[in-house]
Amino acid sequence: MDWEDCYQKNECPWDKGSPSPGLVDFLEAECGLVPGTVCVPGCGSGHDVREWVRHKFHATGFDISPTAVELAKTKMAEANVEADFQVADFLAETPSARFDWVFEHTFFCAIQPEQRDRYVESVLRWLKPGGDYLAVYYLLQEDGGPPFPSDQDEIMERFTPKFNLKREWVPRSYPNRTNLELMAWWTPKP
Numbered sequence: 001m002d003w004e005d006c007y008q009k010n011e012c013p014w015d016k017g018s019p020s021p022g023l024v025d026f027l028e029a030e031c032g033l034v035p036g037t038v039c040v041p042g043c044g045s046g047h048d049v050r051e052w053v054r055h056k057f058h059a060t061g062f063d064i065s066p067t068a069v070e071l072a073k074t075k076m077a078e079a080n081v082e083a084d085f086q087v088a089d090f091l092a093e094t095p096s097a098r099f100d101w102v103f104e105h106t107f108f109c110a111i112q113p114e115q116r117d118r119y120v121e122s123v124l125r126w127l128k129p130g131g132d133y134l135a136v137y138y139l140l141q142e143d144g145g146p147p148f149p150s151d152q153d154e155i156m157e158r159f160t161p162k163f164n165l166k167r168e169w170v171p172r173s174y175p176n177r178t179n180l181e182l183m184a185w186w187t188p189k190p
Contacts, residue, residue, distance in 0.1 A: 004065040015044055019051035020105045022136045022171025022183045027055045036100030039126050041090035042107040046072030046083065052103065053081045060084040060099070091115060091122050098128040106138040106181075108155070109147035120158050124188055133163065133186040136171060140180065152182055163188055 027033075035056040040049045043061025045068060052059035061083065063069050072085040088095075091111070102123050111119060123133050141149050159165070163186040171183040 004067055014106065014110075015047075016174045017047070019047040020136050020171075021173055022181060023048055023051055023103065023105065023134075025172050026134065026183070027051065037097075038101040038103055039095070039099040040103050040105075041122075041126070042104065042110060043072060043085065044068050046075055046085060048103060048105050049083045049085070050076065050079055050081050052101075053083045057101070058083075060086065062086050062088040062090055064089050090126070091118050095126050099126055099131060100128055101132050101134060102127045103134045105136045106147065108135065109138045109140060109145075109150050111146075111148070113148050113150075116154075116158055120162055124162060127188060129188065129190075131188065132166075133188070135184050135186070137182045137184065138177065138180060139182055155182065155184070159184075159186060161189075 033055075036058070038049075038052045038057045038059040040052070040059060040061045043049050043063050046061050049059045049061035049072065061069075061072055063072070063085070064087070066087050069085045069087050076083050076085065090107075108116065108119060127133060137150060137155055138147050139151055140147050141151065143149065166185040166187060168182060168184040170179060171181055173179075173181045
């Protein structure tokens, strides 16, 4: 998929105009978290990045689309919050610094399925040892894509060799995704 073309044409049906409801609830419920650095790959227009910042984290959003990054910067200025946004290929690049958290919202289902093992390695590359990986996975079985089909069994199979699962649950979601998302909180295995 040509993500840059989608953003230039403003054809972004995945952008719901607000942060992931699951993330909002998680950050409200886990109010004792020590704020640290957060990497948000595939950040799009930055709704989730701004939610982390609202909870006192230093969040950086990364997207492969320069137009998405510019849109995120504009929305950041409008919201009067401070966050970083950068053009980067999460799957290919090595960060200049690693993060306390990696948070993804439906990034896993947006990439080609043959890139998913590479994605697991990328999370480890961008995350500090002992850091936390929080994800909202979109569970679909429809052919085509993106989003591409994924399910809980595949997610567990790909991540459990390298991560310990702290918790998983069905989060509150956007209305068209009710009961189609899985949220998981992982830590890398030593």
